[in-house]
Amino acid sequence: MNGEIKMRAAKLLTGLLALGLMLPVAGAIRKEGRYWIEEKESSIPAGTKLRITSIGPVLVAGGSDNNIRFKVTRRVRANTQREAEQLFADASLTAALQNETAVISQEDPHCRRCNFSAYLEVFPPRRTQQTVIDSEGGSLTVRALEGRVNASTKGGAVTIEEIGRSVRANTAGGGMFLRSIGGEVLCDTAGGVISLDGSGSDATLTTSGGSITARNVTGILRAETAGGSITAEKIGGSLIAETSGGSIHISDVAGRVSAETAGGSVNITSAPGGVRAETAGGKINLRDVAGAVVASNVTGSIQVYFLQGQPLQGSVLETNVGSIDVWLPADLKVTIEAIVELANGARRIQSDFAAIRVRQNSERFGPTAVTADGALNGGGPVLRILNTAGRIKIQRLE
Numbered sequence: 255m256n257g258e259i260k261m262r263a264a265k266l267l268t269g270l271l272a273l274g275l276m277l278p279v280a281g282a283i284r285k286e287g288r289y290w291i292e293e294k295e296s297s298i299p300a301g302t303k304l305r306i307t308s309i310g311p312v313l314v315a316g317g318s319d320n321n322i323r324f325k326v327t328r329r330v331r332a333n334t335q336r337e338a339e340q341l342f343a344d345a346s347l348t349a350a351l352q353n354e355t356a357v358i359s360q361e362d363p364h365c366r367r368c369n370f371s372a373y374l375e376v377f378p379p380r381r382t383q384q385t386v387i388d389s390e391g392g393s394l395t396v397r398a399l400e401g402r403v404n405a406s407t408k409g410g411a412v413t414i415e416e417i418g419r420s421v422r423a424n425t426a427g428g429g430m431f432l433r434s435i436g437g438e439v440l441c442d443t444a445g446g447v448i449s450l451d452g453s454g455s456d457a458t459l460t461t462s463g464g465s466i467t468a469r470n471v472t473g474i475l476r477a478e479t480a481g482g483s484i485t486a487e488k489i490g491g492s493l494i495a496e497t498s499g500g501s502i503h504i505s506d507v508a509g510r511v512s513a514e515t516a517g518g519s520v521n522i523t524s525a526p527g528g529v530r531a532e533t534a535g536g537k538i539n540l541r542d543v544a545g546a547v548v549a550s551n552v553t554g555s556i557q558v559y560f561l562q563g564q565p566l567q568g569s570v571l572e573t574n575v576g577s578i579d580v581w582l583p584a585d586l587k588v589t590i591e592a593i594v595e596l597a598n599g600a601r602r603i604q605s606d607f608a609a610i611r612v613r614q615n616s617e618r619f620g621p622t623a624v625t626a627d628g629a630l631n632g633g634g635p636v637l638r639i640l641n642t643a644g645r646i647k648i649q650r651l652e
Contacts, residue, residue, distance in 0.1 A: 283338065288331050289369075290338035294347070295325045301354040302401075303384040308360040310372045311392035311410065316380035316399040322356050323377040324349065331369045341368050362390065383419075393428070402437070411446070420455070429464070438473075447482070456491065465500065474509070483518070492527065501536065510545070519554075526564050551576065555644075559651065560586060565635075572640040580639065581651040582607075587634030592626040596643040606650040 283292045300322045306312055326347060332338035344363035350356070360372045373392075378385070383401035387394055393410040396403050400418035411428040414421055420437035423430060429446040432439060432453075439457040441448055447464040450457055456473035459466050465482040468475055474491035477484050483500040486493055492509030495502050501518035504511060510528040513520050519536035522529055528545030531538050538549045538556045544564035548571075549556050555576035560566060562583040571578050582588065590610050594602040603612050603626045610628035626646070639646050 283335060283342075285335070290330055290332055290335065290342075292328045292330075292338075292342050293325065294328075295323070296349065297321045297323045298349045298356055298358075299351045300379050300382065301351055301356045302382065303355040303386075304376070304378050304382050305355055305357045305386045306359070306374065306376060307388045308358075308372060308374045308392075309362045309370075309390040310360075310374070312387055312389055312394050312407075313373075313375045314385060314387065314396045314399070315375075315377055316382065316397065317377050319377065319379060322349075322358075322379070324358055325375045326360060327373045327375075329369075329371045330363075330365075331367070341365055341370065345370060345372070394423075394425075412441075412443075430459075430461075448477075448479075466495075484513075502531075520549075526561055528567065547571070555579070562586075562651065566637065568635045568637075570638045570640070572638075573644060574642040576641075576644045578639055578641055578644065578646045580637075580646075580648050582630065582648065583651050585631060587631045589629045589633045589636045590627055590639070590648065591636055592639035592641075592646050592648070594624045594641045594644065594646055597622060597624040602641075602644075603646045603648075605648040607648065610648060 283290055300320060328342055330338050330341045332341060341363050346361040349358045358376060360374055363370050380398055381400050385399055385403045387405045389407040391409040392407060394405045394407050395413045396405055397415040402419045403414060403417050403421045405412060405423045408426045410425060412423050412425050412430045414423060415433045418436040421435050422440045424442040427445045428443060430441050430443050430448045432450045434452045436454040438455040439450060439453045442460045445463045446461060448459045448461050448466045450459060450468045451470055453471045457471045458476045459468060461479045463481045464479060466477045466479050467485045468477060469487045472490045475486055475489045476494045478496045481499045482497060484495045484497055485503045487505050489507040493507050493511045495513045497515045499517045500515060502513045502515055502520045504513060505523040507525045508527060511522055511525045512530045514532045517535045520531045520533050520538045523541045526544040529540055529543050530548045532550045534552045535554060537554050538551050541559045542561045544561040544566060546567035547569040551573040553575050556571050556573055556578045558571060559581045560583060566586060566588050592603055602624045605626060607630055609630055610626050612626045615623045
């Protein structure tokens, strides 16, 4: 008889939760200084989807349970316990299964001076196929879920790890840290660093101020910051990196690279799919590059090591002030066209290759142009090297 009563009670509880009702959960209240702390724990049946809205920090961690367990720790400033209990009661906390979506919501009591805060911890099944989190302010941490994640907070850091499918995340201010994402990544912060290690598809990372670091991206990477450095390693597709002020460091990119900074150095290693590098001030250093290579520097030097055994396409290296140093494989088929527009002597262009002829224009007074041209190994795509008032050195890569 007791077993039958328990079964009926369990069915009633499940039915109430499915209707969008959460039975009162006993919560322990304690006082800490001028604040009262309340903790509540409960669970609801899991669906294929999960939606969470809250006013503070949120933690979501997938597990092996079939239900969704959750815990909320709430904090309020009040003169008496009774006043605190009333404020907690005004801060509505609801949890329900609506069709296939489990919904958990922590409301704001809208008290002016009570300094209400809530920390929500949610433990859904790992198999959850879609999770949406929306917080009015506070950090977000999400880990160990098989499906998609969409996380948004109006202020706080975002940490997302071990997600089977795509991730979309944004914060109005705070760092973003992502690891082991199975699908596409879209991240945006109004101010803070972004770090990504592992994406199974394309990734777009945007910050209004802070550095960006991305590694092990299977597809295309787009990284943009209004002020900070960009570091990218092991990118399976093409890469676009733009910063309004900071250095760019890139290595091991399968596709074409586009790197642009308004002030800082550009360092690119192992990019056989082609490179476009621009800076308004700083050095450009390109190693093991091939394809179409375009490097433009307003007031700094350029160093380029072309990759042996890879074909070159039409390329341009250009600076106004500074040196341009080029290393060419001995067997590279290329046609060279080089010029230093304002030179005081023919030594402004030097070459290790006898097939490249250096000439000085002596038909005018003052600084004169020095040019060099020649076809290596029968010639091929044109490599133009342009310098306004610096020097050019073309060297043999051993």
